[in-house]
Amino acid sequence: MKNILVIGAAGQIGSELVPYMRKIYGESHVIATYNHTPLPAELMEGGPSAKMDAIDGQAMQEIVSKYNIDAIFNLVAVLSAKGEANPTFSWKINMDTTFNCLEVMKDVKGAVFTPSSIGAFGPTTPQDQTPQDTVMRPTTIYGISKVAGELLADYYHLKFGVDARGLRYPGIISNVTLPGGGTTDYAVEIYYEAIKNKAYTCNLSAGTFLDMMYMPDALRSAVELMEADPAKLVHRNCFNVTAMSFDPEIIAAAIRKHMPDFRLEYKVDPIKQAIANSWPNSMDDSAAVMNGAGNLSLTWIP
Numbered sequence: 626m627k628n629i630l631v632i633g634a635a636g637q638i639g640s641e642l643v644p645y646m647r648k649i650y651g652e653s654h655v656i657a658t659y660n661h662t663p664l665p666a667e668l669m670e671g672g673p674s675a676k677m678d679a680i681d682g683q684a685m686q687e688i689v690s691k692y693n694i695d696a697i698f699n700l701v702a703v704l705s706a707k708g709e710a711n712p713t714f715s716w717k718i719n720m721d722t723t724f725n726c727l728e729v730m731k732d733v734k735g736a737v738f739t740p741s742s743i744g745a746f747g748p749t750t751p752q753d754q755t756p757q758d759t760v761m762r763p764t765t766i767y768g769i770s771k772v773a774g775e776l777l778a779d780y781y782h783l784k785f786g787v788d789a790r791g792l793r794y795p796g797i798i799s800n801v802t803l804p805g806g807g808t809t810d811y812a813v814e815i816y817y818e819a820i821k822n823k824a825y826t827c828n829l830s831a832g833t834f835l836d837m838m839y840m841p842d843a844l845r846s847a848v849e850l851m852e853a854d855p856a857k858l859v860h861r862n863c864f865n866v867t868a869m870s871f872d873p874e875i876i877a878a879a880i881r882k883h884m885p886d887f888r889l890e891y892k893v894d895p896i897k898q899a900i901a902n903s904w905p906n907s908m909d910d911s912a913a914v915m916n917g918a919g920n921l922s923l924t925w926i927p
């Protein structure tokens with residue numbers, strides 16, 4: 626990757642991925658785009674940026690040509706809970722953006738990274754140690770757009786040679802930009818509320834286990850996947866990746882080690898709870914495990 630376009634740079638992942646990649650690839654080689662949410666000053670001043678509506682394919686094409694882009698990180702998405710409030714809008718944003726990224730990379734045979742998610746699985750998927758290749762019949766518009774995006778990215782690879790790759794991220798825990806509209810957001814909010822109020826009211830019930838990952842691991846896994854030797858990639862879109870699985874009680878217990886009077890209460894949101902119940906309790910990420918020894922049973926061996 627020489628000249629990288631990050632779409633959705635003001636979001637939870639983008640706001641940390643841009644500075645991370647500017648350190649690796651050079652400030653002038655990572656172009657940050659944003660739309661409704663302005664970029665933080667650090668990102669605006671730290672390298673090239675542009676305001677761009679990702680559903681406008683012509684605008685994306687112009688930026689790709691202007692900066693001689695050979696890789697796109699496609700981070701625009703309406704997340705699971707927000708998507709259920711407006712499925713039509715969610716489908717349009719999620720699918721048009723992915724389609725445009727793949728289309729603009731077709732001629733140059735460039736690379737496209739699109740995150741998929743635990744949300745790509747559904748209630749008929751095995752919920753414990755969810756395998757890499759398994760039933761994928763999600764019941765949210767977000768999940769449906771993620772499965773469609775995975776298939777579209779594989780299609781553009783097979784048909785047009787686009788170097789499309791992706792990861793199925795779990796909930797991501799970070800402290801720079803808050804997530805918005807997701808079902809796993811509670812696992813970030815709980816820390817902010819602990820500091821502010823020594824208490825948190827959780828919208829998922831005790832015993833709701835979901836996969837999670839700390840942001841530095843999410844950033845590293847994205848870049849390592851994109852730098853992996855293509856000959857070693859059996860799968861492309863997308864690899865299960867995870868770091869841990871816990872429920873709200875487990876985070877509360879961890880917070881109480883530092884703040885013994887922290888209180889966790891529950892007011893379950895039925896929409897979010899139904900989404901969480903349809904997702905894995907834990908994922909099997911062995912296809913993406915990095916193995917320097919070159920174990921050939923693995924399908925991603927950087």
Ligand code: SER
Pocket residue numbers: 704705706741742743744767794795796797806807808809810
């Ligand atoms: N974090 C996302 C959500 O909760 C899942 O990928 O919607």
